[in-house]
Amino acid sequence: MTLLEKTSPSPDTLTEDRSMAIRESLRNAIIDRRLAPGTKLSEAEVGALFDVSRTVARAALQMLTFEGLVKTERNRGAFVSNPTPDEARQIFASRRLIEPGIVTGAAERITAEDIARFREQLVEEERYMNERGPAARRAEIKASGDFHLMLASVAGNTILQRFMDELVARSSLVIALYGRSGVSSCGHSEHFAILDLIERGDAKRAADLMLHHIDHIEADLDLQPKQGVALKDALAIT
Numbered sequence: 001m002t003l004l005e006k007t008s009p010s011p012d013t014l015t016e017d018r019s020m021a022i023r024e025s026l027r028n029a030i031i032d033r034r035l036a037p038g039t040k041l042s043e044a045e046v047g048a049l050f051d052v053s054r055t056v057a058r059a060a061l062q063m064l065t066f067e068g069l070v071k072t073e074r075n076r077g078a079f080v081s082n083p084t085p086d087e088a089r090q091i092f093a094s095r096r097l098i099e100p101g102i103v104t105g106a107a108e109r110i111t112a113e114d115i116a117r118f119r120e121q122l123v124e125e126e127r128y129m130n131e132r133g134p135a136a137r138r139a140e141i142k143a144s145g146d147f148h149l150m151l152a153s154v155a156g157n158t159i160l161q162r163f164m165d166e167l168v169a170r171s172s173l174v175i176a177l178y179g180r181s182g183v184s185s186c187g188h189s190e191h192f193a194i195l196d197l198i199e200r201g202d203a204k205r206a207a208d209l210m211l212h213h214i215d216h217i218e219a220d221l222d223l224q225p226k227q228g229v230a231l232k233d234a235l236a237i238t
Helices: 003-007 009-032 043-050 055-068 085-109 110-129 134-153 158-178 186-201 203-219
Strands: 070-073 077-080
Touching: 003 158, 009 043, 009 055, 009 158, 043 055, 055 070, 055 077, 055 158, 070 085, 085 134, 085 158, 085 186, 085 203, 110 134, 134 158, 134 186, 186 203
Parallel strands: none
Antiparallel strands: 070 077
């Protein structure tokens, strides 16, 4: 076997990498509210937009289906998931079970460097809050979710971190469907307060505030669906 044969990626690896890249692009479009719940995701259209085979496109959609962001219906194809109000409540109930423990774990492990990173994140989040327009609104929602994902990362439990990755993504999808666009989806001032309590080592109060914070997020939901755009436009592919 030559050195080139040893170091060159296999065709299967290249196919998987392309599927992952497509999955990431579609996932971001869903989380950022550029693809509305119920949008059809045709294998043929996805393949054509990314210049890949339908097999590669299908693998990307299957990954999103596993995460709960896409729903596949027999004889109809794949669609961006359209969570019901009951499913939305279950998502936030799951977060109430998990996130207080994450806060406790983060309080035990957080460093001064971590605190500095969180402060930078909150400054960025605040900047998006002060901007106007759909793009700023999407960026604010993403930055809000990133705060929770950063806490999960600092807590150091990789299993819970994967759960949170899915829950935050699905929460963003729920916000895309039911969120009030004029109100922050995730109380920014509460992020500051939670971080302050964690920094002081007051894990109990920080966990209690996180529960209140999740209640706040859920309270900012209504039942009015949002209108999306076509797949090509959402992905900004010309």
